[in-house]
Amino acid sequence: MEISIHKNNIQEAATRIWNFAKGEKVWAFYGEMGAGKTTIIKALCAFLEVREPVSSPTFSIINEYQSPIAGTLCHMDLYRLKDEQEAVQAGVEDCIYSGNYCFIEWPEKAPGLLPHSFAEIKLEFIRENERSISVKIHH
């Protein structure tokens, strides 16, 4: 699925992405700094009726939220990690294989930890307030 989204219709896009990819528990979000990874995850969490503040896990590495629709959600950011071993030590692997929904920013830091089957979400810059998003399911 490929869509281009404007900041103003991000909620609508989040709904479409959810319906397309909800069969997968692990979602890997690719895109450079400022591409909007945290922003689209915030929109997804808003759609999933998460009540807690959804903020960047760059510092905390793993945030956990509760959603009445999706259950426990792990929001991870591997930006500060060096490799897979460190991701394992930080508890990333435990989350990925917990059966909970996992939204992972900077998954390229630990590609070997991704399960066989996952949703790949790529964000690209078009212009200010506009991004293209491609969603692909890997089996």
Add this chain to the structure above:
Amino acid sequence: MISILAIESSCDDTCAAVCSDAKILSNVIANQEVHAKYGGVVPELASRAHMRNIVPVVDEALKRAQLSLNDMDAIAFTQAPGLLGSLLVGAQFAKSLSLVLNMPLIAVHHMQAHVLANLIGEKKPSFPFLCLTVSGGHTQIVKANSPLDLEILGETLDDAAGEAFDKSAKLLGLPYPGGPLIDKYAKEGDPLKFTFARPLPEGINFSFSGLKTSVMYFLRDAQKNDPEFLQMNMQDLCASIQYTIIEILIKKLIRASELTGIKEICIAGGVSANSGLRKAIEKTGKEKNWNIYIPDFQYCTDNAAMIAITAYYKFREGQFASLKDSPSARALW
């Protein structure tokens, strides 16, 4: 007299402190310089280093306080939030001591402790006061009604202020930690030279993610036309970025003060070391007739003295933890 040994290991520093009542007798910090070369705190290195540091740090804290473990009335530790592996080291150490010495255990929330760091020392705010806590992982405005009755009025919806400094520094090609370098270069730059996005969400909440994105696009375009742009404008860029972050913080602090009518204003957290922020708060304080409180620098960054002072107030209220209380990476307040 109540004496407490406090341990803080939520992130990259291993800290221990001893207090007698509300007086801090020692405050020891073992910094893990190893992280700088990786561009950030590395969780595994952090927890391993905590294990290596914790015994000598606790020993040193007791030695400087001229007390022994048996003189203590309670053992306190940081329960949340932080890196789980790091928190566990401090928590297990504190629990073991509490069990062996048969002393009460006190679990402390790191963010509450940052606010109460303002109660260390001679010049204390009177209640109720407002505290702007700014660090690498947090940005909050808290209303303190009493030592243990704190209320979060606003917090960041995305990136923390410290993260905005560090990520902007990375975009500028500066080494980690970038915040202090931005502060240094900003002193020689023009804060109004460049304008960046200034997201101001409703109410007292903060947002810094748009600022980071705006810096990124600005640099990308500017470097397309002039590959030397970064080097030629480093001071002005740092000054303008710092000015923008501080302006966002101050605007929200003013709003919080207007909404609550409180003029006792404190700052806390590692970013309160930023000289631009200190100046801006003092200037605003003069204009608005605020009483400004900034803890000593050693009590602003992560430290165990703030855990000790918080534990002292919890001790007085009989708020003890059990051995079953485990640390949490992200506990709600």
